[in-house]
Amino acid sequence: MKNWTVKVKAVKKKDQGLIRYTRYLLSANEPSHAATNIHPLKDPRQATRNMLAEHSLRQAERRRAGLSGGGVSNYAQSYVFALPKDIPQPTQKQWVGIAARAVKAIANENGIDPQKLWDVTGVVFHEEPTKSKNNHIHVLVGNIVEGKYHKGLTQKKSVYASKQAFNDYMLEVLKVDNKNYEALSQGRDEPLWLARKKQAEKEERTIIKARKRARKEIKIAQLWKEKYNKSGFNELKLEMSLKKREIEEKEEELSEASEYLLSKIDTYVDQCKRLLKYVEDENDKRINSTLNRIEKTEQDLERAGFEVPDEEERKRRRNSLAPRLKPPGF
Numbered sequence: 001m002k003n004w005t006v007k008v009k010a011v012k013k014k015d016q017g018l019i020r021y022t023r024y025l026l027s028a029n030e031p032s033h034a035a036t037n038i039h040p041l042k043d044p045r046q047a048t049r050n051m052l053a054e055h056s057l058r059q060a061e062r063r064r065a066g067l068s069g070g071g072v073s074n075y076a077q078s079y080v081f082a083l084p085k086d087i088p089q090p091t092q093k094q095w096v097g098i099a100a101r102a103v104k105a106i107a108n109e110n111g112i113d114p115q116k117l118w119d120v121t122g123v124v125f126h127e128e129p130t131k132s133k134n135n136h137i138h139v140l141v142g143n144i145v146e147g148k149y150h151k152g153l154t155q156k157k158s159v160y161a162s163k164q165a166f167n168d169y170m171l172e173v174l175k176v177d178n179k180n181y182e183a184l185s186q187g188r189d190e191p192l193w194l195a196r197k198k199q200a201e202k203e204e205r206t207i208i209k210a211r212k213r214a215r216k217e218i219k220i221a222q223l224w225k226e227k228y229n230k231s232g233f234n235e236l237k238l239e240m241s242l243k244k245r246e247i248e249e250k251e252e253e254l255s256e257a258s259e260y261l262l263s264k265i266d267t268y269v270d271q272c273k274r275l276l277k278y279v280e281d282e283n284d285k286r287i288n289s290t291l292n293r294i295e296k297t298e299q300d301l302e303r304a305g306f307e308v309p310d311e312e313e314r315k316r317r318r319n320s321l322a323p324r325l326k327p328p329g330f
Contacts, residue, residue: 037128044138050120070149081162110158
């Protein structure tokens with residue numbers, strides 16, 4: 001493991017997306033936060049207000065300069081710093097130290113005053129008591145500082161700087177070296193789309209085997225037909241001819257069914273992948289339309305004999321993906 005886990009995503013959809021994401025970080029009602037203990041370590045609400053103020057300042061300065069366009073859709077970057085549970089865990093104060101060290105490194109990398117960048121930073125600690133999730137902090141960093149949009153904050157150089165700072169802090173303060181760490185377990189649950197893909201491949205192998213058996217029966221029938229035709233058994237010849245036609249029809253039906261099923265399975269896997277992307281992007285409109293398509297495809301697969309989520313599971317899935325955070329004001 002070269003680094004402790006650092007994940008980064010852009011917070012899109014302008015001011016409303018930023019407000020919704022901040023609320024999500026603090027909400028105990030989210031399904032993903034069912035067992036999470038949430039600790040705001042540096043007020044993300046105040047940081048968000050500061051980010052919105054910076055955006056207003058930028059707009060005012062551009063108007064004074066007679067500039068148009070140049071809109072910004074992502075007001076912030078969300079950094080997630082996570083640690084495995086089989087190493088010493090930082091205290092809340094030390095988690096703040098990790099965030100501060102990372103923000104300072106990012107600021108230095110981009111030629112920004114570290115204190116100014118810290119002013120538009122919020123930190124939330126998610127303490128996970130279950131074994132399936134690691135303790136982690138969300139560090140919400142604004143992209144606009146002193147009325148200027150810093151593109152470098154969205155680039156890989158900032159991610160690299162944050163990882164290096166994370167590694168250095170862990171070695172210096174907690175005496176844990178990422179270079180010497182070996183994970184106890186690399187296992188993780190398969191995502192739904194991958195499980196469905198494996199099921200589809202299994203079904204495809206079953207269909208191929210059935211087609212091979214059908215071809216074998218045809219070949220045997222042909223051999224018997226040739227043998228008894230030479231011997232003059234016309235009645236048996238007719239019976240074998242009918243058998244051959246029956247098998248050919250069976251193979252044709254099987255081929256058509258397999259092509260239809262494989263097409264539906266490919267569609268289902270593709271729809272599930274798109275749904276995961278839209279959930280990550282918080283694209284509520286696309287989430288809803290994709291769910292509708294997925295449910296229609298599931299009905300087709302169910303009629304073909306596949307096991308798919310029942311009506312109750314579909315309702316639970318919709319409820320878990322429904323928009324929970326409505327944007328108006330803080």
